[in-house]
Amino acid sequence: MLLYIHGFNSSPLSDKGVITADFMAKYYPEVTFCQPQLPSNIQDAMVLLEHIIQQAKMKGEALHYIGSSLGGYLASYLAETYGGQAVLINPAVNPSELFEELTGAQYNPYTHETYQIKPEHKSQLIEYNTAVILHPERFFVLLQTGDEVLDYKLAVQKYYCCQLLVQPGGDHSFIGYENQLRSICDFLQFDH
Known part of the structure; x- marks a missing residue:
């Protein structure tokens, strides 16, 4: 299974989400591809992701993840906790710190949902922090230095051993992402 985890205020309809879905359907149709719309509440999102993982494990499927931005943060936790291999695209390293600035009303342009970020969401995010990467062989991290949202140097420090x-x-969207999909699938060890 390949689980694509989108970022904050994003969706499977993002450019990367659509490009990944199309690529997998064309070149790896035998791989179960799962790309849920995550709830805005972080705990609800993790319940959904962990349910998908448990279902895949019951079917005996290998676990693979692609996580973008906040999705990269969550994919780190999932790969460290449940195993599998994760590709992280400009991953968030300390999103709980960013949430301080984002407290209040938020709008997801893909789902048209308006919701509130509350102070308790910061502590919920911290629960899923992987401060130290214990299994560096599980990770392939793609960064662009022009990321205008996140400091790529923080990710270099965290994932230096990966x-x-x-x-x-x-930029934050990772320009040229489509050109990386072959090497991403090679890392995830999908058969050609």
Whole structure:
């Protein structure tokens, strides 16, 4: 199974989400591809993701993740906790700190949902922090230095022991993401 985990205020309809779904359908149709719309509440999102993982494990499927931004933060926790391999795209390292600035009303342009970020959401996020990567062989981390939302250097520090691709320039969306899908699938060990 490949579980694609989108970022904050995003959706499977994001550019990366659509590109990944199309690529998997074309080149790896035999791989179960799961790309849920995550609830805005972090605990509800993790309940959904953990349910999907448990279902895959019951079917005997290997676990693979692609996580973008906040999805990368969650994918780190899932890979460390449940096993499997994770590809992280410009992952958030300390999103609970960013949530302080985001407290209040939020709007998801993909789902048109309006919701509130409350102070308790910060502590909920901290529950899923992987302060130290214990299984670096499980991770392939793609970063662009031009990320205008997150400081890529924090991810370099956290994932220094993992397979890293650091590209100069770019932005938070990871420009040229579609060009990385072959190497992503190679890392995830999908058969050609």
